[in-house]
Amino acid sequence: MSRIVIVGGSLGGLRATEALLAKGWEGGIVVIGAERHPPYTRPPLSKGLLAAAPDLAAVELRRRPDTGAVDWRFGVSAVHADLEARRLTLSDGSVIAYDGIVAATGVRPRRLPEHLTDNGFTLRTLDDCTALRPLLNQGTRLAIVGAGFIGCEIAATASGLGCSVDVIALDRTPMVLPLSEVVGTAIRRRHEARGIRFHLGRSVQAVDSSPSGHVLSLDDGSRVECDVFVEAIGSQPCVEWLEGNGLDLANGVECDNSMRMGGRSGAVAVGDVARFPNPLFDDVPRRVEHWQMATETAARAAATLLADLSGTPTEPKPFRPLPWFWSDQFEMKLQSFGSPALGEHIEVLEGDLAGEAAIGYYRGKQLVGVVLLGMPKAAPRLRREILDSLTLEPA
Ligand SMILES: Cc1cc2nc3c(=O)[nH]c(=O)nc-3n(C[C@H](O)[C@H](O)[C@H](O)COP(=O)(O)OP(=O)(O)OC[C@H]3O[C@@H](n4cnc5c(N)ncnc54)[C@H](O)[C@@H]3O)c2cc1C
Structure with missing residues (x-):
């Protein structure tokens, strides 16, 4: 057979x-x-499941x-x-x-250099989530290295659990790729409003661990003390x-x-x-x-x-899937259609960045991505708009 x-x-x-x-x-x-x-x-590993008790039955496909x-x-x-x-x-x-x-x-998960990772957690698998969850309690000092989607989702979830959260990242803006500096900054403000502290444009140079926790030394000489640290660097x-x-x-x-x-x-x-x-x-x-x-x-x-x-011919039609993803951080539901990372400039299409907004990402005159902060009802219409734009030849 x-x-x-x-x-x-x-x-x-x-x-x-x-x-x-x-x-x-x-x-x-x-x-x-x-x-x-x-x-x-x-997806629930950094969201609902990390806030509750990790359980295979809740996520099994x-x-x-x-x-x-x-x-x-x-x-x-x-x-x-x-x-x-x-x-x-x-x-x-x-x-x-x-x-x-x-x-x-x-x-x-990509890891920090070996001499820094001994006590770091990562979050990719159910077993990772099971190991991390019991450590995130009211008052836990959590440091997250990396301010991409997973880092920011963990930060939001842990803050909701009562943890005190520091986020350290080389980038100067969270989620700068694919969201852009302007949108990443707007989201950073929402995190800061919940008490999350960002150390941006910074790298971890050393980790000193003791029974009372870890001290992360950053490249500007500052230090972040924590009970738990998570590596979320891609x-x-x-x-x-x-x-x-x-x-x-x-x-x-x-x-x-x-x-x-x-x-x-x-x-x-x-x-x-x-x-x-x-x-x-x-x-x-x-x-x-x-x-x-x-x-x-x-x-x-x-x-x-x-x-x-x-031995039969392959499907002749080109494969042209429209990328789509979502992220939940606090009460904010983010949805993305297309490829915002390809955008050269952005425009707020509807709403405003301090509240709910639809943001367009343009390559030349062509709309290549749309990000929604909230506004779920606008999703089908904007999805259609971006598909229409992408099926036209770029200007
Ligand atoms: C914490 C987290 C949150 C996420 N949230 C979102 C979200 O909100 N929205 C969204 O769109 N996407 C999200 N994603 C991304 C999404 O989960 C992935 O795109 C999806 O899991 C990809 O599926 P996959 O099967 O390609 O890879 P995986 O799900 O990684 O599965 C690959 C499997 O292959 C196994 N494997 C690896 N090497 C070998 C080997 N040599 N032999 C045998 N098996 C091997 C791995 O152990 C793993 O079980 C999230 C991902 C994570 C980790």
Whole structure:
């Protein structure tokens, strides 16, 4: 029987499995997942789940009944794929021969230099959340290194739990990429109004730990004392297992617009690990770490893989998914459509930045992204507007 192996047993792996089955794959599917948990959803890890008690049942992704026939192997990782020979070696020493392969290995947190990380926490997995949650209580002094989305979400959640929060970041504005200085500053003010302190344009030079806590020494000579510190300085794609195949693995695995890794037949990638060109914007391959993108890339990749394995033509229509993500910080619901990071200038389209607002991001005259602070009812209309703009040729 023909076999497809899916490496990565979380959102992208599950969505790829579902898409293959929905498109009529009748061969075997083996899913290899490094985590010991079945597929679960990560966004609540820095939001509701961190505020409550971490619990797999609250985040486990419901699997369709037909995925019951799939061979799910959790707690084991892929260590090497030989794409030419179509063989995958696992951490338990076993080797799986396959016909088609899906890379769905996502990313892991980037860490501070080794001498600083001994006592730092990260937040990517349910186990990370389970380890961190009991330490965040009324009065806990929490330092967060990194002021991106995850850092700011942790700050907001921890502040809601009564923690005293410091955020340290090299950037001069939180979430500056993709939101811009103006919007990042407006959000920073909301955090500061809740008592969160920012140390921006600063790096951590040393960490001194003792039974009474940690002292983080910053590059301007200042010090931040804390009971717990979290590193939230970005991510690193999990691609080591693909080395030795001549693929471009700089910042994720480079794919073509059909999601084939390096254009290779029978080998596709999905989700956070995949770097692919989206002609909605241009022909530059980019990774998109959005929950929704795992689903969209999985559908496209599954169609490509099945076409390759059956020797039929690939879907001729270009793959042009509109990126979308959300973030919850305090009572603020942020939604983003398109690719604000590509914007060269911004314009407040509706509302004002101190309250609810819709912000447009323009490349030349073309609207390439829209961010909503609140204003959920405007979302469908502005989503339509940006799609209309992106399907026009740039001016
Ligand atoms: C705290 C947090 C909050 C988030 N909030 C939002 C949000 O509000 N909105 C939004 O749009 N997105 C959010 N995201 C991003 C979203 O969760 C990701 O885009 C999504 O999880 C990507 O799915 P994935 O399957 O590609 O990768 P992952 O979910 O990372 O899954 C990859 C899996 O592969 C496994 N793996 C890695 N290497 C190997 C190997 N060699 N062998 C076998 N298995 C391996 C990993 O252990 C992991 O289980 C958030 C992410 C985090 C961490």
